[in-house]
Amino acid sequence: MKNTLWRFIDDKGAFASDNAHRINTLYFPLCNGYPFMSSVTPDLHGDIKTGNDTFLLEPASRIDLSNSKVSRNFWIHINPDKIWSATGVSKDLSAIKNDRVNLKAGLLWQEITRQNRNIGLQSKITSFVPASGEPVEIMLVTITNISGLELKFTATAAIPIYGRSADNLRDHRHVTSLLNRLQVERFGVAVTPTLLFDENSHKKNQTTYFVFAFDEDEGAPEYIYPTQEEFCGEGGDLETPEVIYRDLLPDANKRTQGKEAMAGLRFREKKLKHQESISFTIIMGITTQKDSPKTLFSKFDRLDKVRRSLDLTSEFWQDQSSKIKLETNNASFDNWFRWVSIQPLLRKIFGCSFLPDFDYGKGGRGWRDLWQDCLSLLLDNPEEARDLLSNNFSGVRIDGSNATIIGQNGGEFIADRNNISRVWMDHGVWPLVTTLLYIHQTGDIKILLQKTGYFNDNRLSRGKIYQGTILEHILVENLTQFFNVGRHNIIRLQGADWNDGLDMARENGESVAFSSMYAKNLDNICELLLKLGQEKIFIFKELAILLDTLSNKPIDYSSVGAKQKLLNKYLNAVNTAPCGQVATIPGNRLIDDLKRKSCWLSGHIRKDEWLRGGFFNGYYDNEGKRLEGKSGGITRMTLTGQTFAILSGISTDSQTKSIYEKASLYLKDKESGAFHLNTDFKKELHALGRAFSFSYGEKENGAFFNHMSVMFGYSLYSRGFAKEGFEVLDSISRMALDAGTSKIYPNLPEYFNADGRGMYSYLTGSASWYVLTLLTQVFGVRGVYGDLMLEPKLNAEQFKNTKEISITANFAQKRIRVIYSNPLQKDFGKYSIKKISLNNKIIANDINSCRYLFPRKKFLSLAAKNHNMIEVNLG
Numbered sequence: 001m002k003n004t005l006w007r008f009i010d011d012k013g014a015f016a017s018d019n020a021h022r023i024n025t026l027y028f029p030l031c032n033g034y035p036f037m038s039s040v041t042p043d044l045h046g047d048i049k050t051g052n053d054t055f056l057l058e059p060a061s062r063i064d065l066s067n068s069k070v071s072r073n074f075w076i077h078i079n080p081d082k083i084w085s086a087t088g089v090s091k092d093l094s095a096i097k098n099d100r101v102n103l104k105a106g107l108l109w110q111e112i113t114r115q116n117r118n119i120g121l122q123s124k125i126t127s128f129v130p131a132s133g134e135p136v137e138i139m140l141v142t143i144t145n146i147s148g149l150e151l152k153f154t155a156t157a158a159i160p161i162y163g164r165s166a167d168n169l170r171d172h173r174h175v176t177s178l179l180n181r182l183q184v185e186r187f188g189v190a191v192t193p194t195l196l197f198d199e200n201s202h203k204k205n206q207t208t209y210f211v212f213a214f215d216e217d218e219g220a221p222e223y224i225y226p227t228q229e230e231f232c233g234e235g236g237d238l239e240t241p242e243v244i245y246r247d248l249l250p251d252a253n254k255r256t257q258g259k260e261a262m263a264g265l266r267f268r269e270k271k272l273k274h275q276e277s278i279s280f281t282i283i284m285g286i287t288t289q290k291d292s293p294k295t296l297f298s299k300f301d302r303l304d305k306v307r308r309s310l311d312l313t314s315e316f317w318q319d320q321s322s323k324i325k326l327e328t329n330n331a332s333f334d335n336w337f338r339w340v341s342i343q344p345l346l347r348k349i350f351g352c353s354f355l356p357d358f359d360y361g362k363g364g365r366g367w368r369d370l371w372q373d374c375l376s377l378l379l380d381n382p383e384e385a386r387d388l389l390s391n392n393f394s395g396v397r398i399d400g401s402n403a404t405i406i407g408q409n410g411g412e413f414i415a416d417r418n419n420i421s422r423v424w425m426d427h428g429v430w431p432l433v434t435t436l437l438y439i440h441q442t443g444d445i446k447i448l449l450q451k452t453g454y455f456n457d458n459r460l461s462r463g464k465i466y467q468g469t470i471l472e473h474i475l476v477e478n479l480t481q482f483f484n485v486g487r488h489n490i491i492r493l494q495g496a497d498w499n500d501g502l503d504m505a506r507e508n509g510e511s512v513a514f515s516s517m518y519a520k521n522l523d524n525i526c527e528l529l530l531k532l533g534q535e536k537i538f539i540f541k542e543l544a545i546l547l548d549t550l551s552n553k554p555i556d557y558s559s560v561g562a563k564q565k566l567l568n569k570y571l572n573a574v575n576t577a578p579c580g581q582v583a584t585i586p587g588n589r590l591i592d593d594l595k596r597k598s599c600w601l602s603g604h605i606r607k608d609e610w611l612r613g614g615f616f617n618g619y620y621d622n623e624g625k626r627l628e629g630k631s632g633g634i635t636r637m638t639l640t641g642q643t644f645a646i647l648s649g650i651s652t653d654s655q656t657k658s659i660y661e662k663a664s665l666y667l668k669d670k671e672s673g674a675f676h677l678n679t680d681f682k683k684e685l686h687a688l689g690r691a692f693s694f695s696y697g698e699k700e701n702g703a704f705f706n707h708m709s710v711m712f713g714y715s716l717y718s719r720g721f722a723k724e725g726f727e728v729l730d731s732i733s734r735m736a737l738d739a740g741t742s743k744i745y746p747n748l749p750e751y752f753n754a755d756g757r758g759m760y761s762y763l764t765g766s767a768s769w770y771v772l773t774l775l776t777q778v779f780g781v782r783g784v785y786g787d788l789m790l791e792p793k794l795n796a797e798q799f800k801n802t803k804e805i806s807i808t809a810n811f812a813q814k815r816i817r818v819i820y821s822n823p824l825q826k827d828f829g830k831y832s833i834k835k836i837s838l839n840n841k842i843i844a845n846d847i848n849s850c851r852y853l854f855p856r857k858k859f860l861s862l863a864a865k866n867h868n869m870i871e872v873n874l875g
């Protein structure tokens with residue numbers, strides 16, 4: 001495997017490429033927590049926005065990156081008639097075709113160099129968004145004379161300002177331009193549309209879009225063209241603007257208001273001797289009245305300020321990318337992992353909407369994404385996450401469903417942005433998964449007793465808002481689902497489960513995959529309750545309806561009808577709001593009830609869903625037909641159906657072995673070793689979901705879908721199948737790093753398609769699971785009720801050509817570097833821990849086990865420093 005697209009140029013994630021500009025679909029993310037979000041391609045296409053209603057550059061989907069004329073352009077005019085786009089976006093291809101282009105990029109900046117011998121100039125354009133949080137993107141252009149002669153030229157920055165909502169791309173595009181009010185300022189153009197256009201209820205617009213620029217000596221542009229109409233002219237366009245090609249000066253008499261806006265900023269003529277350089281800086285911002293464009297501009301109005309900001313930005317992202325740091329026998333992998341490890345943060349900022357591949361949604365994250373991204377965000381500083389978790393729980397409804405979209409800072413819950421009423425049946429699973437991780441990392445089991453509200457403002461009759469414990473919220477989510485079964489006594493699929501594409505089986509579909517997870521959750525709650533040791537548990541009175549074994553009328557769990565009836569009784573009881581009375585439940589009886597439910601469901605799945613083919617069935621469709629197994633002469637199998645059977649502990653070890661064999665047979669790609677999300681069903685499944693109407697090998701229809709692949713890997717590791725887990729994870733990183741084929745920058749994309757191409761870069765839940773798997777399973781560094789567990793599941797292969805490998809992370813607010821040596825090159829299962837030392841002091845010797853539990857207290861008393869070295873010898 002040779003990466004022919006780019007190469008790492010340091011050990012801090014920076015990479016270089018000579019041919020990135022030849023790939024139409026490549027984009028790079030730039031952002032800060034404002035949230036200010038940009039995507040930028042090698043020729044500076046891509047958009048800029050702070051939200052769905054506030055795009056500075058016109059929204060760009062994947063296809064627009066190459067098709068649209070909108071970009072950040074920078075024109076050079078050498079008298080009398082040489083014209084060059086220093087960004088490489090010009091209709092005059094003869095002027096740019098011989099450009100030598102190089103890209104360098106790092107965390108989080110992009111630098112493009114173009115050299116044009118014919119013109120005699122080189123441009124170097126560095127793009128970044130200051131990590132300090134100002135809502136601006138900065139473009140630093142350095143022009144160097146590479147000819148042997150002195151050159152004179154004028155430079156014109158050309159940024160078309162869209163300045164409105166993504167919705168207006170088609171909805172009243174022209175009418176919304178009539179709202180534009182343009183202000184020509186000394187350093188550029190500011191646009192403040194009069195209204196936020198929405199026919200339901202127009203609102204006064206508070207947002208200003210601006211593009212200001214200055215040259216080397218902080219000089220302002222000499223001429224400003226504030227409209228596209230004037231800049232492009234009647235016969236030109238953004239790729240052949242008439243003012244550039246005909247060397248026209250702005251016409252002071254032209255009307256400017258109510259037109260498509262433009263920041264055409266032409267600088268005074270410059271003179272450069274051989275090898276001399278000169279810089280221009282362009283600041284593109286989106287601001288509300290709080291910070292005026294001038295105030296924001298004043299922070300970056302000198303070259304030294306801009307360079308300092310660039311350094312700080314790079315330092316910020318370097319820090320983020322080294323929170324969990326690897327030193328393995330593969331430097332490229334370690335570098336790649338830096339990019340993966342910042343992806344959860346990118347998704348926190350961008351949500352699932354604002355990069356070119358993600359041209360859906362209107363911002364914020366979905367419920368399951370929120371919780372799963374927390375998995376890795378938690379690992380860094382779980383102690384700080386308490387409030388965040390508690391707040392997230394207030395998105396749960398009393399009927400067990402939840403808000404589906406969560407706004408930028410987690411504070412804002414939205415039932416459904418598109419007003420589609422649907423329930424994703426997996427949603428109840430994730431909060432406990434994440435809370436469990438939090439409890440293990442911190443030991444803070446008391447968080448379960450923390451109180452928080454429910455979504456939808458559940459007012460009690462007396463007007464007070466009801467608040468219940470987090471434990472109660474978890475119970476609501478898991479108990480309601482236990483009873484919410486379809487005709488096979490498996491939990492109903494409803495709107496879909498993890499797989500968004502299974503959305504056409506609302507009435508009768510069932511998800512065995514997530515039923516397994518609910519069974520596991522019920523069991524986990526029992527374990528938590530035991531640990532919590534509360535004699536009495538307080539819940540709102542109606543919830544006790546679902547604890548049927550505590551009543552004198554326990555129901556028969558094998559009766560679908562009885563389950564549905566009980567659930568309806570509960571839903572009717574909480575229809576308006578809980579009555580406000582509290583039921584007191586003895587802790588041990590609650591455990592007993594939950595245990596019965598969990599055992600019943602696991603047993604049922606084990607008994608009825610294991611297929612003769614040697615793997616599990618994961619679904620029933622809307623006609624009540626089983627999805628997996630042999631049908632019409634072909635074997636149908638889904639990775640999801642297997643992953644959760646393994647993860648939940650429902651599969652026995654021998655079943656897990658069989659599942660892996662069958663997955664290798666039916667789902668594994670011979671060449672890459674990666675696993676398809678499902679086999680090719682060779683037909684659409686309108687009784688199951690849209691996924692099977694996608695062409696096979698794309699997205700949720702049989703792609704190498706990384707989110708599920710990583711969870712598959714995690715589940716195998718968690719059950720001690722380290723060799724198999726490694727194969728799964730390894731296939732993913734190899735595909736990503738084979739960038740000649742995957743055609744992506746270093747990151748973990750949502751999926752690889754059948755051509756091996758990486759799709760939907762950066763904003764995917766697979767990154768969070770990848771980080772989690774690597775730290776807590778592969779390197780085995782994790783908390784167990786607050787104590788530090790070391791249980792590496794490493795293979796001999798990972799020690800090839802190296803004496804030791806290490807991972808650096810935070811635990812109990814201390815920085816630890818855990819170094820594993822494996823001199824005998826043994827595989828997991830064959831080695832045990834021979835010696836452990838902390839900061840050169842031996843902690844344990846000859847432990848006849850492959851794991852070691854370091855009590856938190858002992859760890860804290862010995863680990864006084866910020867940086868701690870834990871050496872673990874395997875043998």
Ligand code: G1P
Binds near residue numbers: 366368500766
């Ligand atoms: C995306 C969604 C995720 C969903 C998955 C499968 O995955 O974000 O919620 O479960 O598709 O439909 P991701 O891009 O996070 O890998």
